[in-house]
Amino acid sequence: MCGTAVAGHAPSTSVLDSQCRSHDVDNLWIVDGSFFPSSAALDPALTIAANALRVAPGIADACR
16 A cells, blocks of 8 residues: 555654654664655555665665
């Protein structure tokens, strides 16, 4: 499903921040298709992989 975990800056209107990290749960990043605002009816696998690569350094830094 796409769009089930809304990303945004305000915790009152979104689940994730711009780095796909949860506003409410420490050490929770969601990097699957649920952060997409909508689906283009195409296979989103490459976009999901690209986003995971974008978010990965932030996860690594937070785990240090």
